[in-house]
């Protein structure tokens with residue numbers, strides 16, 4: 001049995017001071033990272049009863065990249081498909097809000113009243129890079145989410161996906177001071193307003209990167225929005241944020257791009273994502289289900305720890 005992993009081991013990798021621990025983790029991470037979006041896809045034969053082997057293949061990708069794509073042949077309007085797959089992956093603590101249905105799973109589709117009020121997810125416009133729930137208080141941190149496609153758009157609606165550990169790696173490799181600056185507890189402030197679902201909430205001030213107090217897992221809180229956000233008035237924080245956005249928008253290696261087609265879904269440890277604009281046919285409006293969780297995907301926790309554990 002492996003040594004119990006403590007948050008201090010995460011700090012050795014993700015905070016300054018132990019360059020050897022950092023390099024060992026970095027090399028392993030780069031070697032294990034899936035090369036292309038197609039490497040992320042796992043076929044599930046029976047969408048309501050994934051097999052152990054299928055679930056293990058999903059967990060494997062989540063351990064390497066914090067995300068996986070499943071593909072089923074079912075275009076059914078059935079929340080039990082994403083809900084059931086997520087539950088089998090250990091995602092049980094749903095983040096409910098007042099707009100989600102009783103089951104805690106939200107239908108994402110064009111809705112004129114919400115999009116007219118400025119809630120972009122419910123429009124056909126592009127969504128900029130973000131992690132989910134970046135405006136949440138720490139006690140409601142979104143550690144994972146699932147997105148399931150029932151109907152795709154006639155054109156567009158593609159997603160970009162980036163593992164937060166890879167975003168950290170880019171920053172650390174390019175300028176360690178940038179990576180560290182984004183741990184600043186006041187790096188990013190979102191003023192009190194409403195969240196993307198229109199729910200009133202308090203001001204949210206916090207870091208971009210943080211390590212879980214208990215598990216040490218790296219968490220990322222980020223949005224590329226330019227309005228209703230205040231980056232800390234610190235040149236290093238601002239440079240880091242601007243540089244990161246350039247990398248994301250440039251689609252460098254490590255940015256996966258794909259479109260969820262009917263029956264396909266994303267399960268992830270709240271990775272960075274964006275969405276392109278789309279056009280839909282009135283007869284077949286785009287429909288996705290989204291579920292957010294406070295847990296991380298089982299079997300992918302402390303994925304960074306392998307090297308630290310073997311080094312004692």
Ligand SMILES: [Fe+2]
Pocket residue numbers: 130131132273
């Ligand atoms: Fe999102």
